[in-house]
Amino acid sequence: MHQYLFFIGDFPIRSYGLILSLSIFLATGAGYFFAKVDGRGYEKYLIDIGIIGGFFGLLGARLWDVFFFDWHYYKNHLTEILNVWQGGMAVQGGLILATIAVVIYAKKKNLDVLHLADLLAPAMILGQALGRCANFLNGDAFGAPTNENFGILYPSTTLAHRIYGDQPLYPAEVWECQLDIVIFSLLLIFRCTNYFKGQCFALYVMLYSVARFFLEYFRGDYNQLIFGILKSAQMTSVIAFTSALIAFIYFRIKFSK
Numbered sequence: 001m002h003q004y005l006f007f008i009g010d011f012p013i014r015s016y017g018l019i020l021s022l023s024i025f026l027a028t029g030a031g032y033f034f035a036k037v038d039g040r041g042y043e044k045y046l047i048d049i050g051i052i053g054g055f056f057g058l059l060g061a062r063l064w065d066v067f068f069f070d071w072h073y074y075k076n077h078l079t080e081i082l083n084v085w086q087g088g089m090a091v092q093g094g095l096i097l098a099t100i101a102v103v104i105y106a107k108k109k110n111l112d113v114l115h116l117a118d119l120l121a122p123a124m125i126l127g128q129a130l131g132r133c134a135n136f137l138n139g140d141a142f143g144a145p146t147n148e149n150f151g152i153l154y155p156s157t158t159l160a161h162r163i164y165g166d167q168p169l170y171p172a173e174v175w176e177c178q179l180d181i182v183i184f185s186l187l188l189i190f191r192c193t194n195y196f197k198g199q200c201f202a203l204y205v206m207l208y209s210v211a212r213f214f215l216e217y218f219r220g221d222y223n224q225l226i227f228g229i230l231k232s233a234q235m236t237s238v239i240a241f242t243s244a245l246i247a248f249i250y251f252r253i254k255f256s257k
Contacts, residue, residue: 003138003157019134024054027127034119042116045109049120052105057098064093068232089135091128092212092236114251117201122187125204129180135173143170144220163220170218179211198251205244209237 004012028050035043066074066081068090074081102120106113135141139158145151151168154160160169187204216234226235 016134016138019137020131023127023130024050026130027123030126031120031123034123038119042111049102053098053102056101057094060097061089061091061094064090092233114198118197121201121204122184125180125184125208129177132173132177141173142220143172143218146170169220172215172218176215183207196251196255199248202244202248206241209241213237
């Protein structure tokens with residue numbers, strides 16, 4: 001695990017930023033490929049979509065984490081809000097803001113939003129998988145202590161070590177990366193079926209919500225419970241899954257006619 005690749009003077013080149021940038025680039029490339037194969041000409045918009053989605057995804061992920069998880073700290077350290085390398089990027093917040101931004105762009109370009117969402121769903125989960133690799137290299141989005149003789153030991157420079165020291169932790173971010181790749185494969189298989197418009201994106205939301213819900217039991221970075229029952233990410237997952245399931249059924253009823 002190397003947080004810093006090299007330094008230019010006193011300026012660090014961080015593996016976190018490099019891998020995160022690479023995840024956006026590769027997700028955009030995958031989206032371009034799916035749009036090109038689709039044959040509707042949507043690929044000519046993919047560079048713009050990648051830039052818009054990447055920017056607002058990063059912004060949403062950071063602001064979601066700052067205001068919903070760490071506001072008690074950042075309200076007294078406002079100049080550190082954009083210091084993403086300190087740890088603190090909420091995937092769900094990034095997906096929400098990126099989706100809103102891309103939908104607005106698609107409507108301005110008179111694109112079929114649901115069809116575009118189906119095209120981009122596999123690319124989005126692929127980008128998330130690579131993004132978790134960045135979390136692992138940075139030592140954030142880490143797991144809870146295993147209380148056994150197995151787990152990840154993080155370097156002293158990481159947030160995980162500052163919180164848990166030399167305790168072995170569950171590889172939560174690694175497991176999420178692996179599950180995201182499984183979801184990516186399942187979405188590709190689903191796209192080979194006679195699905196109805198909008199269902200691929202709805203399935204993506206459902207599958208990721210299920211994975212994230214159960215992974216939260218192994219996460220160690222946030223432990224506060226809402227109403228003493230679920231973590232905030234689990235609550236968001238429940239809402240997202242329910243909404244996506246309703247949409248999945250609705251699209252089948254609507255477009256089957």
